[in-house]
Amino acid sequence: MNTVNARSAGPDRGRLARTGGVVLLLAAAVALPFVSSSPYVLDIAIQMLFYMALALGLNVVVGYAGLLDLGYAAYFAVGAYTLGILTKTFQVNFWLALLAAGVFAMLLGSFIGMTVLRLRSDYLTMVTLGFGEIIRITANNLKITGGPTGIFGIMAPKVFGLSLGQPRNIYFVMLIVVVLSTIAMARLGNSRVGRAWACLREDQDAAEAMGINTLGYKLLAYLTGTFWGGLTGAFFAVKMTAVSPGSFSFMQSVTVLLAVVMGGMGSVPGVVLGGALVILLPEMLRAVSDWRYLVFGAALVLLMLFRPAGLWPARHAGKEEV
Amino acid sequence: MPLLSVENVTLTFGGLTAIRDLSFQVHAGEIVGLIGPNGAGKTSIFNCITGFYQPASGQIVFDGRSVLGLRPHRRTELGMARTFQNLRLFPNLTAAENVMAGAHCRTRAGLFTSMLRTPAQRLEERQVREMALHWLEFVGLKDQANRFSKNLPYGAQRRLEIARAMASQPKLLLLDEPAAGLNPAEKESLMELIYKIREGGVTPLLIEHDMSLVMRICSRLVVLDHGEKIAEGDPESVRNNPRVIEAYLGKEEEGA
């Protein structure tokens, strides 16, 4: 019984268990704000949602197209600053500013992508790191970005009558964003575009010979990933009501990368899980927070040695569906 | 009007001239073999034709149109598909997915249609799957559809690479030593496959060392030595051409 698409075979037990698990998780997520009213739990849950969204975005660049980007925080920053500047300094309507945040991050992504994509993979990594630092320093120096203090007092907009200033409302908006992104990314991974990325990740020359415009598709991965980063950055600005260069450091990029790598590069459920764990684990370790980055560093090394495919590996990584 | 015309192509790596002033043509429907001792520049000319190398001078015209300067994926779209000398499959993708990759330039689904999973996208996905199965069946690998290509036996991987190339519905199929490492039985089925490909209207151009295979299958041969064409013509005349024998002197005498 080996039809090409095992998934379309009748409702086998594997698929039922998986959809059951997802429904259970969603129910828990929706119920959370009502179960516990303490702002701390809500804040942690919101942070988890942010990192899930970021991990989904970075996953396109690192997981799907295999480009190790170490400056992802820059697009997060551009999104946050764009929204902050547009809504606070120029009183632009929220939806417009949100879109602008994504588009600006994407424009920056396309500029960097164009300069970077022809490079060998390790050079590309260093250049993205360089761009990340340049953008953080620029945000820190310019007047329009409020210099080192950044921009504070960003008004929370009303979305369908709910003020995003309320933690519970921003929680639900981000939950919707993450759920939609997860679906979109899962479909993308399993489509013609996703296959093209998989091919260029496996063997770029062979992919080119098969009629895949490898440079074009790498750029497409960059545009998708940076748009997502910018969008999430805009929501981050609304949630924090203040945006400062401090929160877009190299460590931020490393944390999002860890989420993708720990969860499983190229695996949508994996990176969502990674996004949650990368916030949850340090919170559990709060008592011994000096050790946080030590544990991050060790985790990266051990993961690469023993579990390069991550906690929830992508289907491609070494497991056949016969 | 030839399907492919290589005109006075010269390729240099720094000081070294890999190919010097090479010209030959391939007409639709014939099976041309490119032969010559190791290092004669066979794979190099293949890379020039398919766009991986930029020749220093000369012209490459395909289907009446110059393809110089086009990147490889553009040439594949125009109808030029290839296999590789040392098997460049996608190891962690299944056989079916490898073949579907070949069909990339014949399908259109983009970022948004994939994310929204529009009816048109779903239809195209089904069609691509069926087409992949068709080509797997064509090379006799239908039952290996879901296995990772890296886990397939060597002979099967060779045939998978051909299926992948055929999936891009080419006019010209460049085969780089397809018979390398095959046992006699596999060579026989390879020959039938190449004939079947030609019946399907695709013109094969192959590099091959196995003289017996080349002699039986090719309608015309082009012989290279040190980057230069030293002979061209039907297999019989080429076999007796003194320069060809001399070029091959010192290699083990290839029995007929």
Place this chain on the structure above:
Amino acid sequence: MVPFRNLRRLSSLLLALALVVLAGCGSAPSQQSPSPAGGGTQTQPSDQAPAPAEGDIVIGAVLPITGGSAKMGQDMQNSIEMAFEEINAQGGVLGRKLKLEVQDDACDPQSAVAAANKIVSMNVVAVISGYCSGAFLPTEAIYHNAGMGVVVPAANAVSLTEQGYEEINLINATNRDQARTAADYMVNQWGAKKVALIHDNSAFARELAELTRENLEGLAEVVAFEAITPGEKDFSAILTSIKSKEPDAIYFTAYYAEGGLIIKQARGLGIDAKIMVGDGANDPTLVEIAGAENAEGVAITTSPGAFDFTGSSDWIPRYREKYGEPGPYSVHAYDAAYVVAEAIKQAGTTDRAAVAKAIRNINIEGISGPISFTETGNRKDGYFIVLEVKDGEFTVVQGAPR
């Protein structure tokens, strides 16, 4: 399909479990969270059920426990705990003991917001927080929305009291006072005509440099206004270009690590202009890094610290015996603890809003002198003093204005 055989299911169950645990523990440590009906604390800031009448009164502290400023956070935590021990020894407040709940802000905006949210969600009556201005700024809205009174021992960027929150009170004088003191000292004591200003592009240091420039207008010419990168070691390039402008005085407004290097490298390059540093560099390691002979004669503008207060003569030995050398803001944190204790006594209740109001209207005699706050939350008649390094020791050369 045994669910646990495969790591994928195990990790998703782990996540679901963690969510539930988190939801549970969110309220556990604080005996009982405010009535669930309280819901989003946004809407009803101060009407939670009053904290239980018995048990300890919990005071929150959000300080840098990790990262570059870890040492400062530790000094402040020591002094607060010392103050609480003394208060509890004399029967505590309203007959109950004071307990400290410390959270780490790591001098980083995001951790600060997370820590502030955690403190606000606990049964905390008032908060002592704020060493790094950049990290403290985004937490102000959280305390304000929770109606939580805050006493800020060290952070003193002007922007901290510009958001008009009545819960935020600064023990330390602000950069406006410091800039005025620095400009006046350089012009009148040193007779400087040409001044170079160096900051490190952090919120606090840049603001201090800009305010000093304003104060110097008309009095002296600002020949250089330069920024360095924190964490950098080599400042010879900037100092050499400043040297060519031959300033009479250099005012460095950032932190002690780079301050020591600036002094050492300036003297190394043959710059003999007088050097003054801001209160961020008020730390004995400054002299150690610069080298005693380089640091000789360096002036420091700072709010009165541990060593300078009249009342600290017997306080320092008590602190030193328990924790060793006091940091520059140990006294401020100690006073902040007493302000909170006194405010609860005056409010007569542990209700947050009442305590916050009592803090704003407090008037007590602390180690750092009389403590009361202006209507914007700044320290009333806060003043800065000037110290000078004399053979390795910090000595007061310009004390409190009479």
Place this chain on the structure above:
Amino acid sequence: MSQFLEQLLNALVIGSFYALVALGYSMVYGIIRLINFAHGDLYMLGAFFGYSALLLLGRISLGSGVTGVLLAMLIAMGMTGGLGVLVERVAYRPLRGAPRIIPLITALGMSLFLENAVMVFKPWGASFRVYPVTLGRAGFDLFGVHIGYAHLAIFAMALFLMVGLHLFVERSTYGKAMRAVAFDLEAAQLMGINANRMISLGFFLGSIMAAAAGVMAGLYYGQINFLMGFIVGLKAFTASVLGGIGNLPGAMVGGMLLGVLEVFGTSSVGGQWKDVFAFGALILILVFKPTGLLGERTAGRM
């Protein structure tokens, strides 16, 4: 004019530190095509080993004076060299065949691990440590230019180390074997060269160069902390690429050039843009001349 010369002197000192650390990058990249993110932290660890060595030597009254400093430097170089070899053995060797992205992530993780291990290790810890011995600020004036003896000492030591390394790699048999491995790992093994040992040697040499630079920085600046490795590591990588990665003379030239670029960039535009120059240079080189100024010395496979 004298200001120009003084700035040039500053640039050469900064350049020496970048060059020494860049040598390590070029050597490791030349041999196994890996950007050793942790290399910058070996520079930091060298400084800390030097710091502890000087303290210990101080207790047995050997701490001050030239002998003490040189002894401390040797100790630091030995310890850091050993650590470099250990890092390669534990973290990089098992991943030799893995796709390029895997060892890169490991190197990043190793860098984070080393930095925070120092922060958590009590005797060193998070705050700034001051070197017990520092180079004095004595100097002399030549045509109105103030030249400190410290500047000369740093520059001379750096030159000595660079020339020593260059001679070793170009002349000695081990040097040749290392270059063979760099050119083609498999072929070198076929020639009977123990590739793993040569790679360890490469890491060892790269690490002792970084350690020396770390100790010299500690002596010259007088202050060290656990984060000093990150930014210097990035700039040293830029220097090694500027000169042509894998090319040792290139790393030296690249280091000096980056020092000049940074110093004159800062004094003209201002300190807050200082790091932007270094990263800007990196991006420009990689895009327009990826093989660097003196040409890359790695046979990149197609």
